[in-house]
Amino acid sequence: MSKRGELRRSQLLAAAANRFWRQGFGNTSLADIASDANVPLGNVYYYFKTKQDIAAGVADIFVAETETMLREVAQAEADPRRRVQALIRRLSESNRSRVERGCPIALAARDFSEAAPAAARRAASAFELLIGFIGRELQRTGARPSIALSRAREIIVEWQGGIALAHALEDPTILAEAMRRAEQKLLQSNYQ
Template sequence: MAKQNEKRDILIASAAGLFWHQGYAVTSLADIAAASGIPLGNIYYYFKSKAELARGVADIFVAETEIMLAEITEANQNPRIRLQLLVEKLAQSLKSRVEHGCPIALGIRDFRHESPEAAGRAAESFSLLIGFIGRELGRSGIRPSTALGLARNALTEWQGGIMLAHGLKDPTVLAESFRRIERLLMVAPSRT
């Protein structure tokens, strides 16, 4: 059973990379088989369709987001430091985001037609991030409605920065977005 799960995980990881780098629509199951080293006919043992693979990729997005947020939560109790740690974690992927865009946003867009369930699942990653930011801002004394708005603004800044930096192939655009996110989250007004 462990070997089966390992092969399934290899297929999902291969699909995730190909969907991100070349796009969901143009990636075939044959491409995924070649990238994974698993024969094409064997893919159907694990997944009935490319749409099912998309759901597996979306599950990875959510799991990785949950792990990252749990690590940040365990690292420090101070909400402002947690927010700083989040920005630092997101900035670690600057180079790959400039080169290829955001895999989560691309997945949401690309999965929507053929696998709406996968698109919705991928979007949960953004909901997790917004919820985390909003809670931490709330813990720092900001009203819940204001905290939620700031959290959405921060995510919008991040995604817009990725899109523009990717389009222009200019990492400074995304670096500037991270500085704006830091200012937005670190100097947000508290309810005093």
């Protein structure tokens, strides 16, 4: 595909991700996506045969962005606890948009599940990447694998639960408190 074609494809995926996040997969039409991307509707089919293909592309974006973030955190910090703290800080950078709209990854995993189940699973794998990263880093601090995995899940549950409740109640302090609790879980010293 040419550079211009890649740009158009990226524009369509960005527009779709934004629309899916704002109004849901089922309520978004190909015409909405094309309009938001400034691409003629007929050209959408050159890049994607179905809306399910677009969902798969959006899920791939979530995974790629998560992988990039984890790589950057790993490169920036050598200490395992600091790496997880840095990750929590990075996740907190999007608190405002999460309070306003919820988590785009969680919404995709839910919204894609009936019409595009493979895309739903792919979107959810971003959570698996986060849990795996945190678990491995906690193991590096001496935690047993089962404890490290449990703590990693607790941190992600705290984050996602905070997003859900903060979004529902339109209260950013709920998410800020959840992120502080996530960091406290990290700092708990009894991993054995």
